[in-house]
Amino acid sequence: MAGRLVVVDDTEDLLFLIEEALVRDGYEVRTAGDGAKALELIRQDPPDAVILDLWMPEMDGFEVVRQLKDDPLLQHLPVLIMSAAGTQDNKIHGLDLGADDFVTKPFDMPELVARVRMVLRRTKISLDANPLTHLPGNTTIQSRVEKGLRRGGPLAVLYCDLNDFKAYNDAYGYAAGDHALKETARVILEAVKAAGAAHEDFVGHVGGDDFIVVTVPGRMEALAVDVCARFDAAAPSLYKDEDRTRGRLLSKDRKGNAVEFPLMTIAVGVCHNSLKPLSGYSEVSALGSELKKAAKTKPGSAYFIDRRT
Template sequence: MNKKSILIVDDNRLSRTVLRDILIDAGYNIYEAQNGEEALKIYKSNYPDMVILDVVMPGLSGFDLLKILRDDEENLLVPVILLTSKNDFEEKLRGLELGADAYITKPFNEKELLIQVKNLFQRIEHNRMANPLTGLRGNIDIKYEIRRRIKSGNLYAVLYIDLDHFKSYNDYYGFSRGDKVIKQTSRILTDALDKCGNTKDFLGHIGGDDFIIVTTPDKIDVMCNYIIKKFDEDIKRLYDDDDMARGYIEILNRRGEVQRFPLISISIAVITNEHRKFENELEISEVAAEIKRKLKSMNGSKYLKDRRKD
């Protein structure tokens, strides 16, 4: 998976350098800002996974920046650690009231810093209601991620991914083997991001056999083709040999009639802001629903991009 990124905001160059070296050695990607104004620009362009923020800075103070971040709903889940050279209880209370997650007093201990960062990431991930089956981020993060992309004004692509004939597989083989299909799909999508995507691409699990990827338009073709090829190869291993040889499974319906269902395939509905503007995530999901209905009328694994203009 992609490395976690941390934005360090401190007007003291030496302090930034020490923090940067420690965190890079620990495997994190680092952004740096020397004041609050610069930090806001970097934040809106890169959306780091954590902010380490000095309290006392000229101009926009650490408290001012923290309040700006927390006033925006999309930033509520981003962990913030405050740094200060003072050991002031009232100052600490103010920071916590504004929404800071942790507080470290300078000069800081390297081991303490790394433990704070690691524990905070673990706690935030646990509280984000990740899907229990796949461990992928759930609907709260999905909503925030799409809102962020819309607000950024940059080009983005949203891939809505679901499985065809998964219910018949579940009914035929049982939920335990159905869960294996979901986990395998999760691994394929994770690999697709690592091999074909950008550093800040997003993967979420809506629920059941529905997933979502947020990437950029230039990655659509290579990513979708990778997912389809890998899925069609791997799904064969999750069928019994006899069913695989036939190329379908047979299930009795409620009327006692035998119905044939083809092997599970994967469908990807692609929506971008290249030719049309979206105001919120609901507008995107409505277009995705239209594309998914068209995909359901097509056989096999496939992807379809919405090319309509405003």
């Protein structure tokens, strides 16, 4: 399969022709006739890209793009805008909002398909993203930390890791485990956004249940506190009623014996350069791992900040 797309246009005949051309090229396509329905489809099951008509009743394409780019879990989605009103101002406004390409109607269908391929290829190359959460992965994380170290200014790195995630994943299955990881990503992103520095701080997904936040010492402790509080508020909804009521996960080991595990919590280790310099990414990584382990020795969701000089 070439990719998964959502195509949005209020003209049914054109929507059918676009869908037919893209399916023929190997894409899985879902369609919507208006912006509100498109957002519903996208949020239910995010696609690889969105092809969006500009002028539609009730909610135009500009507003759809704006809402997508304001959503931390959807802002990575590439968007291709189609419009019969391909004025310079419309193109500039769409691109400024975060659209990746702009096609003027009428267009040749092979051109549209080629542009979709180009947008997806460019996005894949430019985004070192975790396939589940779409957060930047290890290469981008290392690059972002090293960039902060080279600048020489204040730097803090939060290493976040879930406690008892394996037990949850084993008991509830991989689909539930994936949902828990997406929820963790949302919790961390919302904490960063609430701190008022979403455009300055950085959130990455190392892999599995490990996440990273790059910030500054002035925000590090408040962020760690907020991440713990938000995770504790969200975690109970991930469990069945009986486990939630019990306050523990009841499962079985490989021999069929009944075993209990605590509900998931989050551990946050925080290293920074306000008390002593950080020499490089390997030191940051090693310190983060050490501090995260220290946070795990505390009960419940907890953080541990390196206060050594």
